[in-house]
């Protein structure tokens with residue numbers, strides 16, 4: 001697959017109190033952001049755990065990010081700080097096995113930052129376009145190729 | 149509780165080399181409390197294993213199960229129905245759990261995913277420290293509830309040695325156990341107890357001639 | 372008990388101000404250097420300590436080194452730590468050492484192996500220093516092994532020493548621990564190197580209040596420091612050693628730092644001689660053994676008997 005016709009699959013775990021509302025705002029402001037990003041609403045970025053992040057990659061994501069409130073503004077006080085630690089731990093695992101920790105990121109924003117939301121989606125999409133498809137999906141293809 | 153920590157990933161991978169189906173077994177006991185081998189950690193390990201193997205072109209199928217306790221035959225027997233087509237078991241229990249599985253399933257390979265570290269306590273979430281060396285003949289009654297066997301770097305019974313300074317052990321960054329003992333005995337008005345020469349310990353009550361055993365006839369169900 | 376066969380014991384018991392020094396065995400299998408040092412130092416020191424794998428670095432064994440000291444005409448004090456031997460090996464080595472003509476023993480816990488060149492080693496610490504003292508005493512006075520079995524003949528009759536560190540913490544307990552060692556059987560005590568004289572005098576005050584100098588012989592430890600750099604290193608890195616800033620500054624300002632180090636050491640000895648309850652000095656010139664004669668002479672401790 002050449003990079004030109006690569007449509008990355010990106011999963012964004014978005015905190016209800018910030019990123020998810022920011023996405024709404026971006027929509028109502030008619031801001032353009034890539035359709036590659038699929039949002040999953042979370043009650044708090046602190047809800048995510050390492051298992052969930054890894055599962056997203058296993059299920060075919062080329063990139064994953066977690067978007068939580070600005071540090072100090074978490075609705076549940078520490079959720080976003082904990083999310084960041086887990087994201088960092090998951091990055092290490094991804095590096096270790098060769099998927100690449102760069103495909104995973106943590107972002108912080110507030111509910112009123114519609115343009116920032118769009119910018120993050122664009123930034124992440126560009127990063128994944130640069131990195132290309134997840135090695136896991138190409139490993140899939142390889143297998144299918146063998147099976148044929 | 150027994151505190152454990154994950155083995156280096158390369159070692160785990162090597163122990164499962166060539167297997168096509170692996171049963172990943174978590175434990176709901178101590179290792180779940182110390183966040184090393186519970187259901188969540190078993191999930192992370194299984195997922196990591198699957199992805200790595202896929203990338204290596206040697207995909208592996210995993211089954212996951214987390215037992216209430218792996219050190220109890222009652223629960224380990226539950227594994228029986230999960231073993232269909234399984235080439236090996238990856239146990240996230242302490243060394244005891246791994247062995248109970250090995251004893252019950254003599255014909256299947258079992259590998260430890262954790263290094264069993266010590267019997268310890270939680271200092272804060274995410275931090276644990278050793279508290280007992282399982283010596284079999286507890287001296288806490290002489291030392292004010294602070295264990296010199298495991299918390300003193302030299303297991304002294306007549307400490308502190310000459311390396312104790314500012315409350316720290318000569319082996320940094322540990323606290324000097326004997327300084328703690330001294331302070332506590334002082335607070336409790338029992339310093340005179342420390343003036344007695346403590347006799348040499350009978351280490352045969354500890355790790356010595358093979359496994360130790362505790363048998364309680366009064367609680368056995370039948371004979 | 373039979374007549375003291377230790378020359379060190381005779382000297383201390385006779386009330387003389389005694390000098391002992393230290394020889395660090397080499398990291399090889401040759402005893403020549405030890406024998407030479409012993410021959411060179413015997414006129415200046417009543418006895419010489421042979422360290423037992425000090426700071427957990429593998430060296431020629433203290434017992435073997437003691438035999439090399441005998442060959443040089445010196446009087447050896449064997450150091451024995453609890454780090455590397457269990458009660459079986461300790462007692463076996465005691466028998467062996469005595470059979471080789473060694474008479475003085477210094478019992479220590481031993482530096483932790485984490486400091487040495489084999490940090491992956493398993494330590495033993497079956498007995499601690501105080502229990503070792505008691506074991507040696509029981510072998511000598513009650514003629515029994517640690518387990519209680521009788522020693523039917525030729526029990527080892529060591530002159531038993533121990534160490535005290537007035538500079539470790541908790542300070543007030545240090546005197547109590549010294550008393551524990553004396554009660555266990557320590558007949559002479561060598562202290563950790565003294566740099567903080569004030570603290571040492573306080574320690575001796577407390578020791579005298581408990582009547583300890585009457586129950587044992589206390590030798591005050593001193594160490595000539597070669598340079599300000601060494602002093603700083605010890606201040607920072609050696610647990611249980613207090614090097615006051617003033618000592619470092621004095622060395623720094625000196626034209627010849629080594630000579631200044633010797634001068635400080637001599638002044639200390641002269642001062643220590645005036646402290647009641649001090650029965651001698653123990654000079655620890657680690658890897659600088661050849662300086663001992665000038666210190667002893669400079670401190671006015673010559674001629675010796």
Ligand code: SF4
Pocket residue numbers: 279280281282283284285286287288295296297298
């Ligand atoms: S004395 Fe023995 S049993 Fe008691 S806490 Fe220490 S190691 Fe454990």
Ligand code: SF4
Pocket residue numbers: 299300301302303304307308309310311312313316317318319323324325326327
């Ligand atoms: S400094 Fe304290 S804890 Fe460390 S070995 Fe000495 S007595 Fe034990």
